[in-house]
Amino acid sequence: MHPYISRYHYNVEPFTEDALGNLSWGRLGNLILRCASLHAGEHGFGFDDMVKQGRVWVLSRLVIEMDEMPRTNDDLYIETWVGRAYRRFTDRHFSVLRADGTAYGHATSVWALIDLQTRQSADLEALPDGGLQPFVVADRPLPIAPPSRLPRLADSRPVATHKAAFTDLDINGHVNSIRLLEMILDRFTLEELRQQPPHRIEMAYSAEGYAGDELRIYMEPPVDGVRQFEIRKGEATTVVKGSIQ
Amino acid sequence: MHPYISRYHYNVEPFTEDALGNLSWGRLGNLILRCASLHAGEHGFGFDDMVKQGRVWVLSRLVIEMDEMPRTNDDLYIETWVGRAYRRFTDRHFSVLRADGTAYGHATSVWALIDLQTRQSADLEALPDGGLQPFVVADRPLPIAPPSRLPRLADSRPVATHKAAFTDLDINGHVNSIRLLEMILDRFTLEELRQQPPHRIEMAYSAEGYAGDELRIYMEPPVDGVRQFEIRKGEATTVVKGSIQ
Numbered sequence: 001m002h003p004y005i006s007r008y009h010y011n012v013e014p015f016t017e018d019a020l021g022n023l024s025w026g027r028l029g030n031l032i033l034r035c036a037s038l039h040a041g042e043h044g045f046g047f048d049d050m051v052k053q054g055r056v057w058v059l060s061r062l063v064i065e066m067d068e069m070p071r072t073n074d075d076l077y078i079e080t081w082v083g084r085a086y087r088r089f090t091d092r093h094f095s096v097l098r099a100d101g102t103a104y105g106h107a108t109s110v111w112a113l114i115d116l117q118t119r120q121s122a123d124l125e126a127l128p129d130g131g132l133q134p135f136v137v138a139d140r141p142l143p144i145a146p147p148s149r150l151p152r153l154a155d156s157r158p159v160a161t162h163k164a165a166f167t168d169l170d171i172n173g174h175v176n177s178i179r180l181l182e183m184i185l186d187r188f189t190l191e192e193l194r195q196q197p198p199h200r201i202e203m204a205y206s207a208e209g210y211a212g213d214e215l216r217i218y219m220e221p222p223v224d225g226v227r228q229f230e231i232r233k234g235e236a237t238t239v240v241k242g243s244i245q
Numbered sequence: 246m247h248p249y250i251s252r253y254h255y256n257v258e259p260f261t262e263d264a265l266g267n268l269s270w271g272r273l274g275n276l277i278l279r280c281a282s283l284h285a286g287e288h289g290f291g292f293d294d295m296v297k298q299g300r301v302w303v304l305s306r307l308v309i310e311m312d313e314m315p316r317t318n319d320d321l322y323i324e325t326w327v328g329r330a331y332r333r334f335t336d337r338h339f340s341v342l343r344a345d346g347t348a349y350g351h352a353t354s355v356w357a358l359i360d361l362q363t364r365q366s367a368d369l370e371a372l373p374d375g376g377l378q379p380f381v382v383a384d385r386p387l388p389i390a391p392p393s394r395l396p397r398l399a400d401s402r403p404v405a406t407h408k409a410a411f412t413d414l415d416i417n418g419h420v421n422s423i424r425l426l427e428m429i430l431d432r433f434t435l436e437e438l439r440q441q442p443p444h445r446i447e448m449a450y451s452a453e454g455y456a457g458d459e460l461r462i463y464m465e466p467p468v469d470g471v472r473q474f475e476i477r478k479g480e481a482t483t484v485v486k487g488s489i490q
Contacts, residue, residue, distance in 0.1 A: 015423075018414065019411065019415065034258040171317070173264045186411050
């Protein structure tokens with residue numbers, strides 16, 4: 001194993017599945033973010049290290065593409081590595097593997113490093129000691145398509161609203177990235193998800209949601225099997241845009 | 246360690262905390278149920294074993310009482326054992342421990358074994374081979390008060406409603422027990438939970454919720470620091486009653 005690729009083992013314990021008997025997308029998304037944080041911490045650029053510099057990692061894009069979902073009692077292994085660090089963003093990739101090394105699927109994410117005072121993102125090519133550059137694993141390409149350009153939604157009516165509350169929040173008091181993904185899944189019926197399980201979900205985060213925010217969920221009709229969605233707070237502020245295939 | 250007490254190790258990984266920096270009640274509740282299932286499986290009366298008999302374990306009561314919550318990076322150890330098996334119910338207890346053996350808190354639960362055909366509960370004293378009786382750990386008492394009698398709520402107006410959706414469901418297609426607990430927590434503001442963190446939560450489950458059910462949440466004013474709550478589907482059917490202290 002490459003020294004800058006980390007591998008984490010999980011098991012699909014009972015009560016972590018969805019109604020289809022698969023590891024739920026919410027838990028998978030959460031595990032992916034946990035691995036990101038663990039890996040960054042191991043290499044000196046984790047949450048605690050950044051807070052000491054008055055900075056915090058902010059998730060900008062998340063793409064998860066699964067050929068198959070792990071099921072009850074399955075072991076899964078998440079490998080993660082830094083794919084790139086360029087200007088104000090860094091790409092982090094993930095493979096979700098079976099014990100035999102074959103892939104359930106893959107994921108990728110884009111992060112910015114935000115100064116807590118100025119709210120500006122740091123230039124990741126100008127950090128001391130080369131910043132993330134030494135940790136980039138250039139020879140392991142991402143096996144799925146990168147994040148796509150997300151079109152502007154037709155300004156339709158929200159299909160649902162949700163008032164953000166305590167259990168939606170992460171440790172920073174923001175509506176957590178994965179709960180937003182779950183809000184999208186909740187727009188589908190069990191039968192729809194059984195017949196057409198999601199294959200690829202893209203999320204492009206643009207603003208934080210807070211407790212009490214009235215989140216409005218917009219969703220377009222499917223085009224070539226892909227549905228665009230958006231979650232806004234108020235009329236105009238996009239919290240996340242994305243697509244589900 | 247007693248051969249019929251099992252101990253499971255978890256760690257509060259990043260992204261598993263709530264906005265107060267504690268392991269979230271939702272995740273803790275989920276871990277407790279996971280340990281219940283793992284322990285039952287190890288001793289031959291788990292989910293799979295029961296399904297082969299055409300039966301399924303149904304959670305009737307859950308009480309969690311925490312003096313302190315584990316925080317980021319903390320290790321926690323959940324010990325679980327069968328406390329009793331009597332007529333149509335069995336008690337299962339839990340201790341949530343630190344690495345040094347001191348307790349964060351404890352929990353207890355009551356389960357019935359339901360026949361999938363008749364929906365009747367089995368007599369747990371009349372199972373073949375003594376049923377659960379050989380696994381009862383009689384000499385380790387539960388260190389917290391047992392489930393209390395829950396009064397009937399004054400028939401007030403719901404404080405919130407929630408339409409049950411896909412990510413609320415467990416593998417059986419029922420609204421999951423812990424999501425119901427989260428719906429109660431969501432009735433409090435972040436500030437209220439910061440100033441008066443929950444110490445003890447009791448849940449008494451009586452009917453299953455399904456996708457599409459319009460769940461109505463009722464909550465009484467506090468009496469001696471305890472608030473009674475109820476979640477109903479429709480006007481009359483109680484899904485869960487409980488209290489939060």
